[in-house]
Amino acid sequence: MAIRLENVGIAVRDLEATIAFFTDLGLTVVGRDTVSGEWTDTAVGLDGNHARIAMLQTPDGYGRLELFEYIHPQAIESGPTRPNDIGMHRVAFSVDNIEEALVVAARHGCHPLRGVATYEDLYKLTYLRGPSGIIVMLAEKLQKD
16 A cells, blocks of 8 residues: 555644745645535544635745634644643754744744754754644754765
């Protein structure tokens, strides 16, 4: 059986603000839609499912995020996850320049949870809290191929 990762889906509080954050980091919007109807109720498992969605893609064409802003049923606010909470942990991106990426994130009010760390001599890494409380990891490879 062949398998590949299609995308990571994230429910967000403000679709436009979340799109702005991720597109500023370098992703592109490859599709937008408003979905509802029996097929979405069946696929998602929610009666009356109605959402605005956007599909974003990394520049290399492999990584995709599907963002959902629920119209119905009403989105349920939850506390921000922490790195050690069980469940969806974070979305991670490789960047060419972590300092530049952090300047972009700061324009959206998003800052590292603690700071930038260096893993051995291989990567600079940081976690930041993005829109809707999403934990985003940024990693800059130090040793270029």
